[in-house]
Amino acid sequence: MALQLKPVESRRLYQQIADQIRDLIDRGGFEAGMRLPPERDLAQQLGVSRPSLREALIALDIEGRVEVRSGSGVFVSAVAPDHAPRSTEAWGESPSQLMEARSVIEGEVVILACARSTEVRLTRLRELVESMEAEIERRRARVDLDRQFHLTLAEMAGNSILTRLVGELFDERHSPISSKISSRFESKRTWQEALKEHEAILKAVEARDPIAAQAAMRAHLQASAARWVGD
Numbered sequence: 001m002a003l004q005l006k007p008v009e010s011r012r013l014y015q016q017i018a019d020q021i022r023d024l025i026d027r028g029g030f031e032a033g034m035r036l037p038p039e040r041d042l043a044q045q046l047g048v049s050r051p052s053l054r055e056a057l058i059a060l061d062i063e064g065r066v067e068v069r070s071g072s073g074v075f076v077s078a079v080a081p082d083h084a085p086r087s088t089e090a091w092g093e094s095p096s097q098l099m100e101a102r103s104v105i106e107g108e109v110v111i112l113a114c115a116r117s118t119e120v121r122l123t124r125l126r127e128l129v130e131s132m133e134a135e136i137e138r139r140r141a142r143v144d145l146d147r148q149f150h151l152t153l154a155e156m157a158g159n160s161i162l163t164r165l166v167g168e169l170f171d172e173r174h175s176p177i178s179s180k181i182s183s184r185f186e187s188k189r190t191w192q193e194a195l196k197e198h199e200a201i202l203k204a205v206e207a208r209d210p211i212a213a214q215a216a217m218r219a220h221l222q223a224s225a226a227r228w229v230g231d
Helices: 012-028 039-046 048-065 096-115 119-135 143-155 161-174 176-185 186-208 210-229
Strands: 066-069 071-074
Touching: 012 039, 012 048, 039 048, 048 066, 048 096, 048 176, 048 210, 096 143, 096 161, 096 176, 096 186, 096 210, 119 143, 119 186, 143 161, 143 186, 161 176, 176 210, 186 210
Parallel strands: none
Antiparallel strands: 066 071
């Protein structure tokens, strides 16, 4: 008789941290409405980074286990034990790891784009940046324009696999955990900062300067990560 093995479950880091926080709540006697320890103390107690801790807290917020209140802290929600999940669900890729992956891939993609750019595609990039600026001034965030900018650069690189990867990684921002974080921290100011970063990328690509383009792309994605879950 063949031995039947259970498949190994691959759990994201924020799920593992969220499970520890849930256990801490249960063992620490935190009742509904009580405030959890400050973020810095909680991160040190669990031995994790603050960005990873924030992702875990957002995951628990999505589940309704805690309530993250901007400027006030994290509070235990009133969840009936019979309905509380035993472990944290997967709500999408880790936003911090997602941005790291994008930085690695798109940092190389933009080098190819510099070497293979055409005036038609450069014109398209300029139009997208101008449209983004106009929409931001109208206080309308246009994620689709942001996506088109990055995809146009990937198309410049002339590699369909890279184009697909760039699109798939970008679309991960619509996952529950990424969308929850975006709704909390995106503003006209953060979009204005992103616009300046896109303009720097465009300027470097127009100059066909691969070193400057790569630096501008990685600076943009690292800044985006910081605006999301950075320290």
